Amino acid sequence: MASQDTSLPPETTGAAAKTAERYEGGHVLKLYGSWFCPFVQRSWITLLEKKIPHQYIEMNPYKKDPAFIKMNPRGLVPTLAVPVGAHGTEQKPLFESLVICEYLDEAYSDEDKYGKRLLPDDAYERARARLWIDHISTRIVPGFYKLLQHTPDKKYSIQQARDELHGHIRSLVEQMDADGPWFLGQHISLVDICLIPWAKRLWLIDHYKDGGVGIPAHDEKWKRWQTWMDAVDQHPSVKDTMSSDERYILAYKRYADDTTESLVGRATRQGEKLP
Numbered sequence: 001m002a003s004q005d006t007s008l009p010p011e012t013t014g015a016a017a018k019t020a021e022r023y024e025g026g027h028v029l030k031l032y033g034s035w036f037c038p039f040v041q042r043s044w045i046t047l048l049e050k051k052i053p054h055q056y057i058e059m060n061p062y063k064k065d066p067a068f069i070k071m072n073p074r075g076l077v078p079t080l081a082v083p084v085g086a087h088g089t090e091q092k093p094l095f096e097s098l099v100i101c102e103y104l105d106e107a108y109s110d111e112d113k114y115g116k117r118l119l120p121d122d123a124y125e126r127a128r129a130r131l132w133i134d135h136i137s138t139r140i141v142p143g144f145y146k147l148l149q150h151t152p153d154k155k156y157s158i159q160q161a162r163d164e165l166h167g168h169i170r171s172l173v174e175q176m177d178a179d180g181p182w183f184l185g186q187h188i189s190l191v192d193i194c195l196i197p198w199a200k201r202l203w204l205i206d207h208y209k210d211g212g213v214g215i216p217a218h219d220e221k222w223k224r225w226q227t228w229m230d231a232v233d234q235h236p237s238v239k240d241t242m243s244s245d246e247r248y249i250l251a252y253k254r255y256a257d258d259t260t261e262s263l264v265g266r267a268t269r270q271g272e273k274l275p
C-alpha cells in the first residue's frame, strides 16, 4: 500500500500552478520539484527571481523512481538537470537546495540580464551571508520541524520547542540591516530566500498546535521581523511559488501528527541532523 507520503496530490495549485504552467515547455535546464517542498521553493524562487529560462517538472520524491535515484542518489528534491556541451542536449544533475541556488547565482551572473547577484561581492559580507544561511539551515529549519512535530509524548514541552525557535529567529533578526526590508537591506538575497519557505509555512503551526507559533503581530520586539515578513508576503517570486492553503494543510498534517515517513520528519523524530 502506498504510504501517506507517496499519496500526496500530484500537482501544484493556486499561483504555483500558473507558474508551473508558464515553465512546463521543454527547456534544457530542468528543476525537478514538489509543490509542498520548502527546499524546492528555495531553488524555484531563485530561478524566478533571476528570470532564468527553465522547465519545472513536478514529481513525488517519496516514490524513489529508479530514473530519479540515478540523477540524485539521495532521492531528494530539489534536483536540477544542468545542460552540458556545446548544444546543451546532455544534462548533468545537481542537488541540495543551497548548492543549486549558489550554482544558479554564479552560472547566471550577468546583472544586466539576470538582475542583482544574490550574494554580496565583498568577500567578508559574502561569508557573513553564508554564516546566517547556515544558521537558518542548522537551527531555524530544524526548530520549525521540532515545534510542528511536537506531540504530548515528547521528552520536550511544546513551550520549549517554541522558545527554541523564537531564539533562533531572534538571533537572525538581530543581524538584519536596520532599514531593510531584506536581510541585507534594499535587495533580496540568498539569506532571505533560504528562510522564506519556512516563514511562509509558520501559519501551519498556528493551524495545528495549541498556542501556535506564538510570534506576536504587534510587539516592538518583533517589529523588524514583521517588516521582513511584510516584504516576503508581497514579493512576486514568493507569491508565484505558493500553492493553495488547503493543500499545505493536507501535506503538513503528517508532520503535525508526527507520522510522516519523510527523511526530514524521521530525522526530527530521532533528534538527528536533517538530510
Ligand SMILES: N[C@@H](CCC(=O)N[C@@H](CS)C(=O)NCC(=O)O)C(=O)O
Residues within 6 Å of the ligand: 034, 036, 037, 038, 039, 040, 061, 062, 075, 076, 077, 078, 095, 096, 097, 098, 261, 262, 263, 264, 274, 275
Ligand atoms: N538537504 C536537502 C533536503 C531536501 C529534502 O529533504 N526534500 C524532501 C522534500 S521537502 C524530499 O525530497 N524528501 C524525500 C524523502 O524524504 O524521502 C536540500 O536542501 O535540498
